[in-house]
Amino acid sequence: MKNENRMKHMDTAPRGRAFKVTVSELYQREITVYESEMKEATPEEALRMVENWWQDSQIELNTADFQGVEYSAEEITEETEGGE
Numbered sequence: 001m002k003n004e005n006r007m008k009h010m011d012t013a014p015r016g017r018a019f020k021v022t023v024s025e026l027y028q029r030e031i032t033v034y035e036s037e038m039k040e041a042t043p044e045e046a047l048r049m050v051e052n053w054w055q056d057s058q059i060e061l062n063t064a065d066f067q068g069v070e071y072s073a074e075e076i077t078e079e080t081e082g083g084e
Contacts, residue, residue, distance in 0.1 A: 017075060017076075018075070018076040019073050019074065019075050019076060020073070020074055020076050021071060021072070021073045022071070022072045022073075023069060023070075023071055024069065024070045024071075024072075025066070025068075025069050026066075026067040026068050026069070026070075027061035027062075027065040027066055027067065028061075028065055028067045029059070029061060029065045031050050031053075031059065033046040033049055033050060037049065
């Protein structure tokens with residue numbers, strides 16, 4: 001029902017001021033990387049390894065990792081419309 005109400009407004013031509021709202025979710029997990037897993041024991045190497053694991057889908061963040069949500073809004077004007 002919520003989606004139906006939200007979609008109804010799209011049937012009519014929009015009018016008046018417009019706002020762009022951004023929803024940002026934060027998921028966070030600490031990963032321990034041991035020296036024996038790295039080529040060289042540095043924070044940069046540990047970071048690189050975890051980035052690779054995440055890109056290879058070896059790390060999947062889920063609801064247990066959810067830390068919060070933020071909302072921000074700005075009015076869409078002629079200046080902001082073309083700047084995206």
